[in-house]
Amino acid sequence: MRLPVNxxxxxxxxxxxxVGGLFLGPILNVLWISVTDPTPGVxxxxxxxxxxxxxxxxxxxxxxxxICTAFSVILGxxxxxxxxxxxxxAQSRMLGLLLVSFWISVLVRTFSWLMLLxxxxxxxxxxDALGIISAPIPFMRNELGVLIGMVHYMVPYAVLPIFAxxxxxxxxxxxxxxxxxxxxxxxxxxxxxxxxxxxxxxxSLVVFIINLGFYVIPAxxxxxxxxxxxxxxxxQVLITLQWGTAAMLAAILLFGVLALMFVMSRFMKLSTxxxxxxx
Amino acid sequence: xxxxxFMRETLLQGAQAFQAGKLQRRSFLALCGMAGFAxxxxxxxxxxxxxxxxxxxxxxxxxxxxxxxxxGAAFTKDTGVPLKFDTSGPLQGKIKEMVDSGNVTADVCDAxxxxxxxxxxxxxxxxxxxxxxxxxxxxxxxxxxxxxxIILYGYAFMYDTQAYPDGPPTSWADFFDTAKFPGTRSLYxxxxxxxxxxxxxxxxxxxxxxxxDIDRAxxxxxxxxxxxxxxxxxxxxxxxxxxxxxxxxxxWQNRGRSIETETNGRYKLxxxxxxxxxxxxxxxxxxxxxxxVMKFIATAQSVPAQLDLFACLGMTPTNPEAIAQMAExxxxxxxxxxxxxxxxxxxxxxxxxxxxxxxxxxxxAAIS
Amino acid sequence: MTNTSGSLHLKSLSKRYGAxxxxxxxxxxxxxxxxxxxxxPSGSGKTTLLMMMAGFQDITSGDILLDGASxxxxxxxxxxxxxxxxxxxxxxxxxxxxxxxYPLSVRHRPKAEIDARVAEMLDxxxxxxxxxxxPKELSGGQQQRVALARALCxxxxxxxxxxPLGALDxxxxxxxxxxxxDIHRTVGTTFIYVTHDQEEALSMSDRIVIMQNGRIEQVGxxxxxxxxxxxxxxxxxxxxxxxxxxxxxxxxxxxxxxDLDPEGKGKGANKVTGTVQSVTYFGAVLKYQVEVPGLDxxxxxxxxxxxxxxLPAGARVDLTWVDSAAVRLSDQSL
Numbered sequence: 001m002r003l004p005v006n007x008x009x010x011x012x013x014x015x016x017x018x019v020g021g022l023f024l025g026p027i028l029n030v031l032w033i034s035v036t037d038p039t040p041g042v043x044x045x046x047x048x049x050x051x052x053x054x055x056x057x058x059x060x061x062x063x064x065x066x067i068c069t070a071f072s073v074i075l076g077x078x079x080x081x082x083x084x085x086x087x088x089x090a091q092s093r094m095l096g097l098l099l100v101s102f103w104i105s106v107l108v109r110t111f112s113w114l115m116l117l118x119x120x121x122x123x124x125x126x127x128d129a130l131g132i133i134s135a136p137i138p139f140m141r142n143e144l145g146v147l148i149g150m151v152h153y154m155v156p157y158a159v160l161p162i163f164a165x166x167x168x169x170x171x172x173x174x175x176x177x178x179x180x181x182x183x184x185x186x187x188x189x190x191x192x193x194x195x196x197x198x199x200x201x202x203x204s205l206v207v208f209i210i211n212l213g214f215y216v217i218p219a220x221x222x223x224x225x226x227x228x229x230x231x232x233x234x235x236q237v238l239i240t241l242q243w244g245t246a247a248m249l250a251a252i253l254l255f256g257v258l259a260l261m262f263v264m265s266r267f268m269k270l271s272t273x274x275x276x277x278x279x
Numbered sequence: 280x281x282x283x284x285f286m287r288e289t290l291l292q293g294a295q296a297f298q299a300g301k302l303q304r305r306s307f308l309a310l311c312g313m314a315g316f317a318x319x320x321x322x323x324x325x326x327x328x329x330x331x332x333x334x335x336x337x338x339x340x341x342x343x344x345x346x347x348x349x350x351g352a353a354f355t356k357d358t359g360v361p362l363k364f365d366t367s368g369p370l371q372g373k374i375k376e377m378v379d380s381g382n383v384t385a386d387v388c389d390a391x392x393x394x395x396x397x398x399x400x401x402x403x404x405x406x407x408x409x410x411x412x413x414x415x416x417x418x419x420x421x422x423x424x425x426x427x428x429i430i431l432y433g434y435a436f437m438y439d440t441q442a443y444p445d446g447p448p449t450s451w452a453d454f455f456d457t458a459k460f461p462g463t464r465s466l467y468x469x470x471x472x473x474x475x476x477x478x479x480x481x482x483x484x485x486x487x488x489x490x491x492d493i494d495r496a497x498x499x500x501x502x503x504x505x506x507x508x509x510x511x512x513x514x515x516x517x518x519x520x521x522x523x524x525x526x527x528x529x530x531w532q533n534r535g536r537s538i539e540t541e542t543n544g545r546y547k548l549x550x551x552x553x554x555x556x557x558x559x560x561x562x563x564x565x566x567x568x569x570x571x572v573m574k575f576i577a578t579a580q581s582v583p584a585q586l587d588l589f590a591c592l593g594m595t596p597t598n599p600e601a602i603a604q605m606a607e608x609x610x611x612x613x614x615x616x617x618x619x620x621x622x623x624x625x626x627x628x629x630x631x632x633x634x635x636x637x638x639x640x641x642x643x644a645a646i647s
Numbered sequence: 648m649t650n651t652s653g654s655l656h657l658k659s660l661s662k663r664y665g666a667x668x669x670x671x672x673x674x675x676x677x678x679x680x681x682x683x684x685x686x687x688p689s690g691s692g693k694t695t696l697l698m699m700m701a702g703f704q705d706i707t708s709g710d711i712l713l714d715g716a717s718x719x720x721x722x723x724x725x726x727x728x729x730x731x732x733x734x735x736x737x738x739x740x741x742x743x744x745x746x747x748x749y750p751l752s753v754r755h756r757p758k759a760e761i762d763a764r765v766a767e768m769l770d771x772x773x774x775x776x777x778x779x780x781x782p783k784e785l786s787g788g789q790q791q792r793v794a795l796a797r798a799l800c801x802x803x804x805x806x807x808x809x810x811p812l813g814a815l816d817x818x819x820x821x822x823x824x825x826x827x828x829d830i831h832r833t834v835g836t837t838f839i840y841v842t843h844d845q846e847e848a849l850s851m852s853d854r855i856v857i858m859q860n861g862r863i864e865q866v867g868x869x870x871x872x873x874x875x876x877x878x879x880x881x882x883x884x885x886x887x888x889x890x891x892x893x894x895x896x897x898x899x900x901x902x903x904x905x906d907l908d909p910e911g912k913g914k915g916a917n918k919v920t921g922t923v924q925s926v927t928y929f930g931a932v933l934k935y936q937v938e939v940p941g942l943d944x945x946x947x948x949x950x951x952x953x954x955x956x957x958l959p960a961g962a963r964v965d966l967t968w969v970d971s972a973a974v975r976l977s978d979q980s981l
Contacts, residue, residue, distance in 0.1 A: 170734070170736060172732045172736035173736045173737075173738060173739075175701075175703055175723070175730075175736070176730065176732055176737075176738075176797075177738075177749070177753075178702075178703075178722075178723045178724045179701055179702075179703075179723055179724070179726075179728060179729070179730035179798075180724075180729075180730075180750035180753065180798070180801070181724050181725075181753050181754055181801060182724060182750075182753040183724060183753070184724075186753045190749075190753070194740045195739070195740060
């Protein structure tokens with residue numbers, strides 16, 4: 001008897017069901033809550049039109065995420081570039097340091113930033129002692145603080161896909177550009193950067209998407225004034241019990257990310273971005 | 280935080296496998312993406328509960344050992360029933376989720392009395408058995424159908440004695456006056472306490488606060504927004520003060536004493552116009568431990584338990600008998616002591632139980 | 648765009664990595680317009696030498712002069728040398744048009760000039776009509792020609808080619824060799840060509856530099872090198888040779904310069920007799936392996952059409968050659 005589908009699927013069927021149950025189930029539940037709590041209808045979504053606060057929170061989230069993504073990817077690109085061009089042992093050390101940074105908990109990081117850049121932190125105290133400033137520079141407890149904390153957290157995530165893209169570049173292509181008379185800058189902008197674009201796009205997507213869910217860093221380093229959507233969702237779930245609003249915002253995030261991926265897919269093959277087969 | 284730790288470890292292993300070439304880049308990136316979604320997840324893991332034991336759902340840290348020594352030891356001695364803990368923090372949303380899911384794993388929650396009002400109304404709580412629990416062993420009005428106040432905490436403020444050497448601030452009016460008392464302030468960011476403080480600063484009498492005039496309160500709060508930062512946890516409030524980020528900071532009153540000690544008196548607690556908050560024990564609907572939990576709550580009302588909790592956590596007793604037995608030196612830090620009582624305000628759990636959503640969201644809209 | 652320059656002078660050029668010497672005091676004059684091939688096995692230093700000329704390898708000592716002026720410390724992009732890489736190194740994200748236009752566009756030339764020049768180049772490499780293709784849409788041979796067009800587009804005085812035909816199959820390789828030679832004649836640029844393939848070197852070069860262990864083994868025209876190898880290495884690397892040890896000297900004797908006759912029929916100044924060990928038919932030639940007492944196996948090529956019926960293994964044969972056929976080498980006899 002021939003099976004109507006490739007029998008290979010049967011092997012992964014249990015896992016597909018598991019993924020379906022554990023991943024799709026909760027997502028569908030969230031979507032369901034967003035149109036049924038507290039009463040059936042689209043009133044939760046209608047809030048987007050009527051509530052300045054919700055729009056402002058979404059805008060803050062978007063703005064912070066975009067800025068953070070830009071800085072993370074630029075810094076990540078520089079680090080990946082240095083790593084690719086480092087020799088064997090140095091490269092291993094850099095990679096090790098990068099991976100170690102995944103171990104540092106977000107709470108430790110936020111605490112460290114406050115020690116370093118807080119009102120009475122090391123930097124402000126030093127500048128004050130040197131007579132360079134008369135009042136502390138407000139690095140923390142504002143949007144700048146949130147950005148510093150988030151960028152620091154996200155840079156390693158940006159480095160890895162860019163590093164992989166850079167490693168796959170044939171060094172002769174860069175030599176070819178120079179032999180053809182291009183300066184270092186021309187070679188970078190016209191050859192190197194375009195060839196690492198899939199890595200940059202992958203890094204941007206990963207960083208942006210993870211940023212959307214940031215909670216602790218904005219809550220602490222923002223001093224309560226930088227309210228991002230993840231924290232707001234958490235408040236609606238845990239404190240105000242407005243689960244419909246929370247689910248609606250979660251759905252907006254989900255659809256926002258899907259829309260983003262759709263737009264990206266119009267410009268380039270996402271399979272290339274995520275390391276799939278190049279055709 | 281458990282979910283996050285798990286995701287971080289998974290990611291780390293993923294990154295290593297990715298480098299070793301064992302994991303495809305696509306899979307690794309998918310993992311990173313999942314971590315992004317998962318980090319927004321708010322529900323933490325919890326201990327399993329069973330009949331024959333009482334599981335207390337509290338906030339972890341010191342409170343676990345304090346509750347065990349102050350209440351658990353005596354309770355287990357009397358009843359033979361052990362006391363266990365789930366320390367993931369019984370926020371309203373988590374209690375609601377637990378009861379709705381049908382998998383109730385906690386017997387008693389160390390919550391707020393306004394939670395008893397909000398969740399009692401929606402059927403998520405067991406009614407208390409006042410044949411076992413004594414209504415008279417708490418403050419008047421703090422023994423409700425679905426919860427009873429066992430201890431009191433409260434909102435007060437501390438100030439930097441070096442910032443105001445000539446005349447320290449003594450009231451919320453001073454706290455909200457940045458012209459007379461320049462410097463950065465801190466307030467609690469989920470509205471509670473902050474709204475009352477603003478109204479008292481605006482001249483509302485302590486016994487006339489409720490129903491809260493939210494708009495009036497927010498006017499005072501936004502007026503000093505540029506000089507205010509907001510905290511979401513007790514340790515954050517503590518750090519803002521001891522790190523010198525603020526020259527006046529709102530704190531949970533029971534932590535004030537240790538900050539005074541820690542900073543050698545540089546920061547001083549002002550108890551005038553403090554807002555007493557009834558911390559309450561509430562029982563999730565269908566709790567696995569059954570009726571034993573009522574005996575547990577009764578044990579918590581006993582004088583020794585109340586005094587031990589104060590010694591251990593700084594939470595003020597609600598049993599009038601326990602308050603009367605407190606040491607002289609402890610009286611200033613006990614929010615309902617005879618000396619403090621005329622100068623403080625009492626939180627109205629019913630108003631908060633019915634208006635938390637409106638108050639918190641209005642507050643967030645104003646400060647963000 | 649014709650070149651008035653393109654002569655290169657390498658003066659005592661060396662490249663050392665610690666104790667290892669990759670290129671060892673090379674002295675060489677390369678004429679303007681010449682097609683010069685660096686031939687050697689892998690590790691002989693030929694690619695390193697090319698990369699030093701290109702500017703991608705620092706030189707440890709010595710100098711490189713272009714038309715008499717030192718370029719030893721001129722960065723690669725300022726040398727204006729075209730280069731064709733092994734594997735072509737086309738820009739995968741650019742069309743054929745943009746690849747070829749690249750050297751002009753980085754020099755900010757007017758668009759009209761670029762378009763005209765690219766068209767001219769496409770015509771030169773016979774790829775007119777392929778301008779809008781992406782490199783991955785082309786065959787290996789076509790990619791190779793795009794790389795050539797790109798490297799020649801800005802009329803460099805010198806074109807460096809690093810095993811450019813290495814990735815092509817044999818039939819295509821011979822075809823492209825002829826095209827390359829044509830193009831060399833057309834543009835008149837100095838070509839410096841690295842290969843390990845002796846046939847490629849023989850068929851295309853004006854002069855060949857045989858390299859071994861970082862040193863020049865011998866320089867000369869293809870026929871000069873083939874007819875008059877100076878060392879055992881040169882004689883064996885370029886073509887095949889039998890080596891005869893006589894009077895304390897070594898002589899190289901090409902297989903096709905030996906006459907093979909049945910025993911007793913051989914006539915010539917030099918004659919040895921041996922037994923056929925094997926014979927292999929190659930169409931144009933018959934290759935005999937003949938065992939001669941006191942000598943190594945001697946290889947003999949006989950024109951197949953002239954030789955008639957092949958002699959079987961075990962047959963006794965006379966091998967004869969004229970004096971001038973055996974070339975005395977500089978190596979000492981062992």
